[in-house]
Amino acid sequence: MAPPDVQEPPLVRLLPGRDRRVKAGHPWAFSNEIAMAPGAKALPPGRLVRLEGDDGVRYGVWHFNPHSLIAARRLSRDPAAAIDAAWLRERLSGALALRERLYAAPFYRLVHAEADGLPGLVIDRYGDALAVQANTAGMDGLAPALLEALQALLAPRLVVARNDAAVRGLEGLAQEVRPLLGDAAEPARAEEGGLGFAVDLLGGQKTGWFFDQRENRDRVARLSAGATVLDAFCHTGGFGLRCAAAGASRVVLLDRSAHALDLAARTAAENGLAGRTETRRAEALDELERMAAGSERFDIVVADPPAFAKSRRDQPVALKGYAKLARLAAALVAPGGFLFLASCSHHVAAGDFADATVWGVGRARREGRILFQGGAGPDHPVHPLLPESAYLKAVLFQLA
Numbered sequence: 001m002a003p004p005d006v007q008e009p010p011l012v013r014l015l016p017g018r019d020r021r022v023k024a025g026h027p028w029a030f031s032n033e034i035a036m037a038p039g040a041k042a043l044p045p046g047r048l049v050r051l052e053g054d055d056g057v058r059y060g061v062w063h064f065n066p067h068s069l070i071a072a073r074r075l076s077r078d079p080a081a082a083i084d085a086a087w088l089r090e091r092l093s094g095a096l097a098l099r100e101r102l103y104a105a106p107f108y109r110l111v112h113a114e115a116d117g118l119p120g121l122v123i124d125r126y127g128d129a130l131a132v133q134a135n136t137a138g139m140d141g142l143a144p145a146l147l148e149a150l151q152a153l154l155a156p157r158l159v160v161a162r163n164d165a166a167v168r169g170l171e172g173l174a175q176e177v178r179p180l181l182g183d184a185a186e187p188a189r190a191e192e193g194g195l196g197f198a199v200d201l202l203g204g205q206k207t208g209w210f211f212d213q214r215e216n217r218d219r220v221a222r223l224s225a226g227a228t229v230l231d232a233f234c235h236t237g238g239f240g241l242r243c244a245a246a247g248a249s250r251v252v253l254l255d256r257s258a259h260a261l262d263l264a265a266r267t268a269a270e271n272g273l274a275g276r277t278e279t280r281r282a283e284a285l286d287e288l289e290r291m292a293a294g295s296e297r298f299d300i301v302v303a304d305p306p307a308f309a310k311s312r313r314d315q316p317v318a319l320k321g322y323a324k325l326a327r328l329a330a331a332l333v334a335p336g337g338f339l340f341l342a343s344c345s346h347h348v349a350a351g352d353f354a355d356a357t358v359w360g361v362g363r364a365r366r367e368g369r370i371l372f373q374g375g376a377g378p379d380h381p382v383h384p385l386l387p388e389s390a391y392l393k394a395v396l397f398q399l400a
Contacts, residue, residue, distance in 0.1 A: 009048040009061060012040050012072065019053040026385045027114050029062070029072035041066050045172050046137030050079045063119065063138025068171055073119035073136060088142065088149035091117050096153065099125075099379055107191050108379040109211045114389065115381035120171075121146075124207040126199055128157040129188035131207035132180065135163075137171045147180055158182035160201040162208075166310070177202055193221060193242045195271050198263045205235060205260070205306075212376035212392050213238065213304065213342065219372060219396065220302060220340050221246040227299035230254065230332060232284045237264030237277070239302040239340070244273040251277045252298075254284055285325065292331040299337040303329045307345040315347050319356045322348070326360025330399060333366070339397040346391045350375070353393040361397060368399040 014022060018033040029051060034040065043049065049064040051072055060077040075083055095116040099108045110130070111123040120136030130150060134140040140163070150156060159181040168175055179202075188199040190209045199208040217239050224243035229251045231240030240251040241264065251273075253264050261279040268277045280287065284305065303325055308318035326341055333339050339361070343353045354373060361368055376392040383389060 009050050010039070010043065012043075012049040012051055012062075012064060013037075014051065014053045014059075016054040019055075019057070022051070022059055023053070023057070024385070027074040027119060027383060028070050028386075031066070031069055031071040034071050036066065040064075044137075046139075046141040048075075048083055048138070063136060065137050065171060068137075073114070073138065075117075075119070075138075083142070085145040085148040085152070088118075088146055089153055092149055092153050098381075102378050105191055107211070110379075112380050114383040114386055122207070123150075124209065124211060125154075126188040126190055126201070126209070128154075129182075129201060130154070130156050130159045131162045131188075131201050132159060133162045133165060133207060135165055135167050135171070137173060140168075140171075140173055143180070151181070156181065158184060158186070158188065158201070160184060162201065162206070192238075193217065193245055195241060195245050195267065197236060197238065197241070197267045198270075199236070200259070200263060203259065204263075210235065210238060210304075212344075212380050213394075214379075215377040216340065216342070216374070216394050216396075217242045220300065220338070223338050224248040224300055227337075228297075228334075229300045230298040230302065232288060232301070232303045232329065233305040234264060234302075235260050235304075237261075237267060239304065240264075240277065241267055241271070241273060243300065244268070244276050245271065248300075249276060253277060253279045254282060254287055255279075256281065256283050285328065288325070288328040288332065292328050296332070297334040297337075298332055299334050300340070301329045301333050301337070302340045304340075304342040304344075308343065308348070310347075312347045315352075318343075318345055318348055319352055322353060322356040323360040323363070326357040327363045328360075330361045330364035330366045330368075330397075333399045335400060337399060338371075339368070339399055340394065341397075342392065342394040344392050346388065348393070350390075350393045354395055357395050357397075361399070366399045368397045370395060371398055372396040 013035045045065040051059040051062045058079045061081050062072040110125040120139040122133040124131045164175045190197045201208045221242040225247035227248050229243045229248045232254045234253040234255045237253045240253045244251045268274045308321045
């Protein structure tokens with residue numbers, strides 16, 4: 001990885017008349033808004049640049065990638081800002097201060113990209129362990145300075161690079177997962193709702209745990225005393241085990257990953273919940289269809305699948321998939337029970353997702369009411385000029 005720039009960043013200009021969004025405070029500049037002169041085109045991906053309008057208005061220091069649709073991402077409005085470990089530590093301190101106001105224990109998303117002033121960077125905190133995901137060439141190049149800043153601020157035992165997101169390919173970056181600091185042999189843990197969950201920072205999905213659903217798990221767990229619960233696409237059992245801890249009488253954890261189910265079973269055993277939980281390994285949609293044709297029903301059904309839409313062109317197929325999921329899951333809900341559905345697809349709008357789930361519930365010939373619609377918790381803030389970054393959609397029904 002290249003070290004951060006030490007000389008004054010080169011100047012890149014916006015095209016005449018193409019500065020409206022940047023002038024309004026948007027943190028991105030697209031390639032068709034930038035004067036791609038030969039010098040700009042020759043800059044290496046991730047280079048620090050000073051961005052100016054054609055009228056000389058200065059917009060600060062940005063990361064620049066001439067090969068990406070999002071060609072520039074703002075780091076600082078100050079054109080003289082030095083983007084180094086000290087600057088990173090200041091930004092991280094601001095992100096940390098917010099999370100410490102939100103949560104009593106150090107288990108949360110510490111950095112959520114642009115909304116925390118660190119474009120392309122995601123950091124999840126598991127006590128003294130951190131999972132770091134750099135999704136842009138600029139942030140990838142800042143890795144050494146970032147590690148220095150994290151050590152100074154938090155003194156972590158373990159830092160793992162979870163640089164396996166497909167979006168890195170758009171920045172010309174390879175995928176990799178490796179420890180940056182410490183020994184990953186000792187597993188990390190997430191603590192939530194009085195439970196300790198085993199987290200695999202090297203081999204789990206995303207960064208190993210889904211902090212974005214914390215408030216939704218709280219919401220569903222409050223409904224679960226004495227209930228039977230099906231947690232489909234359960235990953236390591238967050239929803240189901242939270243329900244078991246809240247008094248559910250029986251919890252079925254359904255997922256296709258044997259590794260994830262093993263971690264869920266381990267968490268159940270460590271927290272005294274094994275007697276009321278069972279794991280079931282299968283393709284979730286296939287198993288839901290099989291179960292819907294039978295007589296088994298649950299007081300609560302949760303279905304939180306991986307993204308159905310990997311790109312904008314996948315949206316129509318994804319919406320059909322969410323409608324089918326809602327239909328199958330609704331058929332498994334006992335009268336008076338609850339159905340929680342979620343989508344983490346960036347390319348599916350909240351309204352379209354809600355419409356698809358309502359259509360699916362109707363196809364199951366179920367009547368119901370919506371108790372909640374929302375998204376991720378406050379440790380996943382949204383930049384006000386990037387509403388599309390509010391990727392998580394969730395809806396909670398009660399069905400007659």
